[in-house]
Amino acid sequence: MVNPGLSYKVPSWALAVVSCLLWSSAFAGVKTGLQHAPPLFFAGLRFTLAGILLIPLAGSPLKYLRELRGSPFLPFKVGIFQTVLLYSLFFLSLNLVPGSVGAVVNGMLPLWAALAAHVLLKDDKMGRRMLVSLGIGFGGIVLLSVTRNGGVPGEIGGPELVGIFLMLGASFANVLGQIVVYHSRGTMNSMVLTSSQFILGGLMLLGISRIVEGAFVLPPAPVFWGALIYLGFLSAAAFSIWFHLLSVRGEKVSVIGIWQFLIPVAGAALSWLIIPGDDPSWPVFSGMILIASAIIYFFYPSNRSPE
Template sequence: MLYAPNRNQLRFLMLCIIWGSTWIGTKAGIEIVPPLMFAGTRFTAAGALLLLYALAKGETARFQIKDAFRLGAVSILMITLCYGPLFWGMQYIETGTAAVLEMSLTPIALLCFALLLREETLDMRRILAIAFGVAGLVVLFWPATPSGVAPQPEAFRGASLAGGLAVASAAFTYGYGSVLARPLLRAYPALLLAGVTTFIGGLGLFVIALIFEPGALSALSRNWGPIAWMSWFFLVIFGSLIGYTTYMRLLRDVGASRAGSYAFVSPVIAVALGAAFFDEKVTLLDVVGIIVMLSGAYLAMADAPKSEKVVCET
C-alpha cells in the first residue's frame, strides 16, 4: 500500500516550500527599502488581512484577560524581536550565511524552550532529528566558505559581526515565542491568533522604524519600484498569510520541535530554486548534505499526529 501523508505532514511540506523561497524575496526587498519599515509594513498589512479573513470565516473569539500578557509577549517575540533583527542583520551578511545561522539555530531553540516550559519531552528520536539536520546544514553550506574552511574572525568584524548576532538572536526569540503560543492555540482559533500576533508585532516594527530607522519616513512615499513591491506582496501573501498560519496550526498539532524542523527542508528548497532559476551548481557534497537534512526532517515528522483535540479547531 502506498504511503499517504496525513494533513499535518502535507502542511509541513507546504510550509517548507513557502519559507524556503522567502529568503530571496526578503533580500531583494531590503536592498531597496529600509529593513524595519519593509518588515513593519509587511506584517501589519498581513495581520489586518488575516483578521479580516478570520472574521469572514467566523473564526473569532473573545480573548480572556488572563491571556493578554502571553498574547502580547508572543506577538513581540515572534514578530517584532524576531524579524526586526533578522531583516536588519541581512543587510550585512550574505543570504546563505543568514539562512544557515537562523535555520540551524531555530530547531535547537524550539526544542530547548519546549523542554524548559514542559511543553514537550525529550527522546532519542528528536535528538537524532536535530543532530541530522544541523549536520546536513554544515555539510551543505561549508563549501561556501573561502578555501573550504570556516570563516576567520576578521570576516565578522564590525557590521558583519553585529549582523550575524542579530540573525542568530532571531532564532531564539522566535523559538521562545512559539512555545509560549502553544497554550493559546489550544484555546483560540489558529487563524485568529496568527492575525492578532502578526498585526501587533507588525505595528511594533512600524513604530520602531519610524522612530529609529534612517530613511523610514521617506520610504512611506511608496516609491519602491517593481522589484521591492513584488517581493513585498510575495512575503505578505505567501510568507505571512499562508506560511505563518500554516506554522501556527502545525505548532498547535505537532509541537514546537517538530514544526521547527521545516528549517532542515527549506534550505533544500532554496538550493533547488537556485539550480532551476539561477543556474547554480549542485555538487555531490550538496546532495549528501541534502540527504542528511531530509533524514532529520523525516525523523521529526514521520510520527507526527494527524491532529490534536483543541477547544477551537480550525
Template sequence: MRARIVLVYVAIAFLWGSTWSVIRVGLEHLPPLRFAGLRMALAAALLAPFALRGGAWRVLVGETGPRIALVGIFQIALPYGLMFVAQQWVPSGLAALLFASFPVWIALLARVFLPGERLTPAKLASAALGVAGIAVLQAPHLGALQGSGRLALGSALIVSASIVVALANVLVRRHLVAVSPLAMTAGQTVVGAVVLLAAALALEHGRPAEYTPAALGALAYLAVFGTALTYIGLYWLVPRVPIAAVGALPLLDTTVAVTLGAVLLHESVGWNLALGGAMVLAAAALATRDAQPAADA
C-alpha cells in the first residue's frame, strides 16, 4: 500500500510540474479565464461517462453535493482564475515560487480547522526548507526581474490562489474524505467550468482567441493530465497521508518544472538546481515521513 501511495504522490508532482510551461503556451493564444474554463469543461466532459456509469453522480445530487460545489469553487474556480490571469504578467518561475508558499498556509489552516493537527517542529521546518529551496532554484531568474504594477498585482493573485487552495484541501480532509475521488473530481470540474466560463463571458467579451494547434494541445494536456488524472489521484491521496505531505506537492512540482526545462528546453543547469532541488526533496521527505498506510477505499 505504501508503494502505491508513493507512486501516486510522485505522479501527481510530475504531472502538475509539467503544467506551468503548458499554461504559458496556451496564454499566448487564449484569454486566461476562457482558457481555464475550457480546461475544466473538457476535463468534466471526460469524467462524466465514468461518473454516470459508476454511480458517482448520486453523491453529487445528495446532501454532499453543496459541499462538493463549495470546495469546487475554492479548489478550482477561484485559484485557477487567479493563477491564469496572473501568469499573463508573472514569469512561470516566479509564479511557481509564489505558489510554493502553499505548505505554510496549509499547515496554519490545518491547525485551525482539523482536530489533532499540530504545528510540529518538523512541519514548520519542512515548510521553511521547501520555500527556501524554491528560492534557491529560482534565484538566477528572479535577479533579472524589474518591479511593475502588473507584476505586483499578479504576484498577489498567485499568493491568494495558494491560500485558497490550501483552505480547499483542509475542507476536503475535514468534510469529504468519504466521497470517492471520481465523484469529487467530476463534481468540482463541473462547478469550476461553469464559474470560470461565466466569468469569461462577463469579463473577457470581445477579447480575441486563436484556437491554434498549440492552444488545443495545451487544453487537451491540461484537461487530461493536469486536471482529471491528477485530481482523482489527489483525492485518493488526501485521506492516506498527513496534510503536510499534501502541502509539499507544490514544492516537488516546481522542482519538476525546473528539471524539465533543463532537460527538454536545454535551459542552463547550475549550482542552484542541484542545491535547490536537494532542499525541496528533503522538505518533501520531512513532510511525508509520518505518513501511515490506510486501508483501500
C-alpha cells in the first residue's frame, strides 16, 4: 500500500508538470496523423503501440503476467474510461465544434476532477482554497481559448451542442478513469497497469474503427509513422507518470489535477513557436497569468495544507 509519509527524490509536482507538458505537445502529432488515417484507427494504433513500448519497462514477462492474474479486470476498467471512451468521444467532439470551444470545455478538466473527487472520494474534498483556484484557472482557460480564433465567438447550437456534450463526456471519462486508478493504488504495478490498459483500450478502438470507419490500409507516408511513434512514446511516458502519482504515491485526483491547467498554456506557447502566423496577444497572456496565479495560490506556501 502507499506510504503517505514516504519522500521521493523527484517531487510529485515536478512529475505532474512533466506529464502535462508532454500532453500539451501532442497536438501537432495528432493533426499530422489525422491527415493520413481516420481518427479511431489512428488512436487505436497510437495506444496499442504505447502499451507495447512499456512492456519491457514493466519487469519480466512472468512478473507482468502475475500482476495481470492478480487483478485481471482492472486494466479493462481503466482502458474503457482512459482510452476507449476518452479518446473516441474526444475525436468525435472535435469533428463538431470549433477548436476554441473544444479547448474551453476540455480545459475545464481540473474542475471536473475536483467535483468528481469531492462526490466519489471520501478523502478528497474541496475547500475554499481549491474553489478559488479553480475559479481563477477557469477564467484563464476562457481568456486563452476564446482568443485562439481571433476572438470571434460563434453561435452554439445543433451539432455544436452535441459536440460540447461529447467533450464533456470525454472529460468525465478521463476523471472516472483517474478515480479507478486512485482506488486501485497498491493492487497492481503502475507500469503494468498503464501498459495493459493501453493495449486493451487500443485494440478495442481498432475494433470499433473497423465497424465504424471500415477497413483501412496503413499509409506509407514517413510523416505518418513519425507522428505515430512520437505519440506512442509520449502517451507511454505521460500516462506512466500520472498513474504512478495516483496509484503509487497516492496523490489526490483533485490536487494533481490543478496542474492540468498547464496543458492549454503550454499548447498555446508551442503553437507560437511551431505554427506560422500564430502570434501571442494580450488576452492570451492575461489568461496565462490567471492560470499561473491559480496554481501559485493553491500550492503556496508549500508547507501548508489546502483549506
